[in-house]
Amino acid sequence: MGGTSKALSFTVQSECPTSRARAGIMKLPHYNVKTPVFMPVGTQGTMKGLLPDQLENLDCEIILGNTYHLGNRPGVDVLKKAGGLHKFMNWKRALLTDSGGFQMVSLLKLAEITEEGVKFRSPYDNSEIMLTPEKSIEIQNYIGADIIMQLDDVVQTTFQDYDRIKVATERTSRWLDRCLKAHKRPDDQNIFPIVQGLLNPELRRQSAQEHMTKDVNGFAIGGLSGGEAKDDFWPMVSLGTKILDKHKPRYLMGVGLAIDLVVCVALGVDMFDCVFPTRTARFGCALVNKGQLNLKQKQYQTDLNPIDKNCDCATCENYTRAYLHCIVSVETVACHLISVHNIAFQMRLMRTMRENIENGTFPKFVKDFFCEVYPDNNFPNWIVNSLHSVGINIINT
Amino acid sequence: MRFIVKQNGCGSERIGRLTGFFKFPGAVIETPTSALFTQGGSVVHLTSDVLSRVFSSPKLLWVPLSNSIQLENGVKVQNDGVAKFAGLPGHVACATLNNLSEVTPSGHFEPNKVPLWTKNGKKMLSANRYMDVMEVFKPDIILAIADGRTALNEGSKRVSKAVNRTSQMLNECVDRYKAAKELQNSTLVGVIVGAANPKKIDECVQNVLKHVDTLGGIALEGITDGTVESMDLNIKTLNEVFEKVGNAIPKNLFHIIEGCWNPTVILSAIEYGWDVFDGSYPVKLTNAGIALKLSFDVTKDNDTMYLLDMVDQRYKEDFTPILEDCECLACKKHTRAYIRHLLNTREMLASVLLSIHNLHHFDQMFFYIRKHIASNTFAIFKQHITKQCEMLKTFAPDRYKGLNEAIDKQTFQKNKKIRVSEVLSSGLVSNNCT
Ligand SMILES: [Zn+2]
Ligand SMILES: [Zn+2]
Numbered sequence: 048m049g050g051t052s053k054a055l056s057f058t059v060q061s062e063c064p065t066s067r068a069r070a071g072i073m074k075l076p077h078y079n080v081k082t083p084v085f086m087p088v089g090t091q092g093t094m095k096g097l098l099p100d101q102l103e104n105l106d107c108e109i110i111l112g113n114t115y116h117l118g119n120r121p122g123v124d125v126l127k128k129a130g131g132l133h134k135f136m137n138w139k140r141a142l143l144t145d146s147g148g149f150q151m152v153s154l155l156k157l158a159e160i161t162e163e164g165v166k167f168r169s170p171y172d173n174s175e176i177m178l179t180p181e182k183s184i185e186i187q188n189y190i191g192a193d194i195i196m197q198l199d200d201v202v203q204t205t206f207q208d209y210d211r212i213k214v215a216t217e218r219t220s221r222w223l224d225r226c227l228k229a230h231k232r233p234d235d236q237n238i239f240p241i242v243q244g245l246l247n248p249e250l251r252r253q254s255a256q257e258h259m260t261k262d263v264n265g266f267a268i269g270g271l272s273g274g275e276a277k278d279d280f281w282p283m284v285s286l287g288t289k290i291l292d293k294h295k296p297r298y299l300m301g302v303g304l305a306i307d308l309v310v311c312v313a314l315g316v317d318m319f320d321c322v323f324p325t326r327t328a329r330f331g332c333a334l335v336n337k338g339q340l341n342l343k344q345k346q347y348q349t350d351l352n353p354i355d356k357n358c359d360c361a362t363c364e365n366y367t368r369a370y371l372h373c374i375v376s377v378e379t380v381a382c383h384l385i386s387v388h389n390i391a392f393q394m395r396l397m398r399t400m401r402e403n404i405e406n407g408t409f410p411k412f413v414k415d416f417f418c419e420v421y422p423d424n425n426f427p428n429w430i431v432n433s434l435h436s437v438g439i440n441i442i443n444t
Numbered sequence: 445m446r447f448i449v450k451q452n453g454c455g456s457e458r459i460g461r462l463t464g465f466f467k468f469p470g471a472v473i474e475t476p477t478s479a480l481f482t483q484g485g486s487v488v489h490l491t492s493d494v495l496s497r498v499f500s501s502p503k504l505l506w507v508p509l510s511n512s513i514q515l516e517n518g519v520k521v522q523n524d525g526v527a528k529f530a531g532l533p534g535h536v537a538c539a540t541l542n543n544l545s546e547v548t549p550s551g552h553f554e555p556n557k558v559p560l561w562t563k564n565g566k567k568m569l570s571a572n573r574y575m576d577v578m579e580v581f582k583p584d585i586i587l588a589i590a591d592g593r594t595a596l597n598e599g600s601k602r603v604s605k606a607v608n609r610t611s612q613m614l615n616e617c618v619d620r621y622k623a624a625k626e627l628q629n630s631t632l633v634g635v636i637v638g639a640a641n642p643k644k645i646d647e648c649v650q651n652v653l654k655h656v657d658t659l660g661g662i663a664l665e666g667i668t669d670g671t672v673e674s675m676d677l678n679i680k681t682l683n684e685v686f687e688k689v690g691n692a693i694p695k696n697l698f699h700i701i702e703g704c705w706n707p708t709v710i711l712s713a714i715e716y717g718w719d720v721f722d723g724s725y726p727v728k729l730t731n732a733g734i735a736l737k738l739s740f741d742v743t744k745d746n747d748t749m750y751l752l753d754m755v756d757q758r759y760k761e762d763f764t765p766i767l768e769d770c771e772c773l774a775c776k777k778h779t780r781a782y783i784r785h786l787l788n789t790r791e792m793l794a795s796v797l798l799s800i801h802n803l804h805h806f807d808q809m810f811f812y813i814r815k816h817i818a819s820n821t822f823a824i825f826k827q828h829i830t831k832q833c834e835m836l837k838t839f840a841p842d843r844y845k846g847l848n849e850a851i852d853k854q855t856f857q858k859n860k861k862i863r864v865s866e867v868l869s870s871g872l873v874s875n876n877c878t
Contacts, residue, residue: 091785091786091789091791092782092785092786093786093791093792093793094793095792095793096489096791096792096793096795096796097793098494098497098773098777098793098796098797099777100497100773100777101493101494116789120785120788120789121760121781121785121788124761125760125761125781125785128761128763129761129763129779129781135779135781135782135785136782137777137778137782348517348518349517349518349521351518351521351522361491361492361493362491365491365492365493365531366492366531367518367522367529369517369518369521369522369529370485370515370518370529370530370531372518373484373485373514373515373518374484374485374486377484377563378483378484378486378488379488379489379792379795380484380486380487380488380489380490380491382792383491383494383792383796384491387491387493
């Protein structure tokens with residue numbers, strides 16, 4: 048079991064006898080992370096105004112940083128001198144960084160992808176910059192996260208041109224080789240390959256099988272959650288988890304809505320990240336089992352309940368919906384308070400899933416969860432179908 | 445609530461205690477002290493959880509109605525006071541009309557009403573309406589409604605009206621206070637305005653003294669209208685006002701000064717017997733990206749700047765804390781380089797960390813003030829602090845200004861917060877201590 052180098056060891060501790068869900072422990076240089084895990088996104092070396100101490104109290108075990116942003120500010124030189132991002136931001140637990148490629152393609156219209164890498168113009172001084180697989184790994188080696196991502200050839204998920212998708216998928220495999228070759232810290236950092244192929248099952252299968260031949264400690268499933276139909280989304284996740292080595296962690300990139308988390312854990316995913324919980328906090332939206340509360344709405348003006356009675360976060364302990372209603376989008380404190388709750392919500396959901404997997408009650412948990420979200424049992428088809436594919440029937444309860 | 449003078453210093457400075465709060469009979473707040481300035485009921489930038497990591501004992505919350513009136517409906521329904529509603533039930537609240545360090549339009553008066561400038565615009569407030577809100581907010585300390593936003597160079601007609609209006613409204617507040625059972629757990633504070641005119645301020649003092657049996661303290665307004673120009677005052681002029689009013693008021697009342705005054709002014713006021721300050725100074729520094737860094741050790745000369753412009757590029761690779769040996773969470777766990785990065789990327793954690801340090805450090809200043817009063821060495825401490833404040837003048841402000849410009853210009857074009865250059869030219873620092 049586990050990877051070949053000591054930078055990561057993954058142990059599956061319990062498996063759901065019905066679905067593909069599993070609970071495990073992923074030992075990383077900075078922390079032993081319990082899976083399935085949600086990783087909040089702290090783009091620029093910080094999480095929406097929260098202290099690293101608060102994140103620890105919220106049970107965050109691994110958080111994500113963005114290589115593209117960090118490479119610009121504070122910049123590689125500063126991070127190098129600081130001794131890496133862990134020390135720079137004083138975060139003692141695990142970190143994961145992306146490759147920077149996704150940001151470039153999504154943020155910068157002028158990006159051009161060639162076999163060499165991603166070419167773009169710097170928004171800072173308009174100079175031409177080339178992000179190669181080697182460069183991405185070099186920066187990530189300086190940042191020093193426990194898990195780093197290969198540079199992949201990113202294509203919009205809903206893109207239709209088969210030839211371009213095929214090129215991107217194959218190029219991603221070639222870039223993986225270059226990333227692995229350029230990697231200078233295999234003893235304390237793990238490169239995860241990214242399974243590509245968009246919505247094409249054949250290309251995805253090829254991509255996954257190709258990655259399986261490499262000496263890596265875990266895998267990511269990329270190129271999803273980009274606006275595709277849910278009916279197209281889940282079969283790609285399922286395909287990935289079916290093929291990928293079950294002794295290694297599987298990370299589904301950019302997914303973090305509660306219903307998606309529950310379905311994808313059932314499909315066998317171990318790690319997730321998403322900006323949504325903290326981004327939505329900024330707009331006054333608090334996550335609850337049934338969806339979200341927009342605290343700006345008048346109905347909360349005199350509501351003396353906490354956001355969620357069953358939540359034990361510092362926000363729900365001390366503050367009412369009525370008070371939050373008064374300060375959302377006015378005071379920075381409101382954003383901090385809702386971020387705390389939303390991260391607590393994500394963490395609690397993951398913890399509950401782990402416990403149910405360990406107790407052998409995961410299928411029942413899934414049914415109960417969706418019955419609460421859809422009280423009149425109007426389940427979307429994709430949820431019924433995806434769960435059915437792994438043996439969980441939520442319709443005839 | 446009770447105020448007790450515990451010890452007098454060599455001059456008029458004194459150590460006192462605020463005790464016997466309705467909800468915390470055991471709580472003690474030692475004076476001289478600074479309140480924690482709030483916005484929308486919250487200590488600016490800090491959640492109650494984070495605040496509890498900075499201060500473990502009850503603090504005085506400074507609650508201006510201009511930024512908290514929107515809480516009224518909610519506080520009313522909960523019926524347990526503004527501090528509890530704002531998630532800070534472990535602290536005591538002091539409510540006032542305006543944030544005195546904020547610039548608001550001038551004029552807009554009606555007979556027996558003053559304007560309240562909120563983020564949703566102007567509301568005209570009578571003394572009665574003000575006391576209605578106080579019955580809902582249930583603060584431990586209520587500053588009477590007043591027309592206090594006049595600068596020292598204000599025309600005598602305006603000052604005269606301000607004093608008359610303030611006196612009239614104080615009479616109404618006192619009547620309401622005596623009549624309402626709900627208000628008996630709060631302490632009423634009379635406000636003195638009109639410092640621009642010696643005759644009128646005497647009149648104002650006389651009216652406050654009429655109610656001396658009802659009042660627990662007095663507060664001084666009418667020195668600044670909130671503009672930086674109005675705060676750029678000669679310390680002598682200010683001292684005259686502090687001395688005159690300080691002497692005219694019975695010593696058993698606690699003395700409050702409102703406004704965003706720098707340490708030099710605060711120490712001067714304390715020397716004349718003033719006890720409580722509104723806490724807007726560290727907040728303003730935080731919002732400008734500045735860290736406060738006074739040396740409190742009177743045995744050592746401090747030849748470094750007492751304000752650090754944390755946006756400055758010089759801190760880019762400075763992996764030391766804001767202040768070596770500072771016990772605050774920001775200094776114990778984070779570096780100047782990290783805070784500078786957070787400011788540079790406009791991340792909210794910058795304001796959180798700066799607040800933590802600035803509030804802690806400002807609080808420490810008052811701790812040392814009390815310590816030196818207790819050991820009869822206040823004058824030495826005052827000189828030690830004043831000297832550090834004056835030093836900023838000998839450094840050319842350009843030394844600070846120019847260095848900012850190399851940094852990502854766009855970031856700062858969008859930044860509406862005041863910058864260091866503005867702070868340097870304002871009453872925030874020691875321009876006014878000659
Ligand atoms: Zn909560
Ligand atoms: Zn500090």
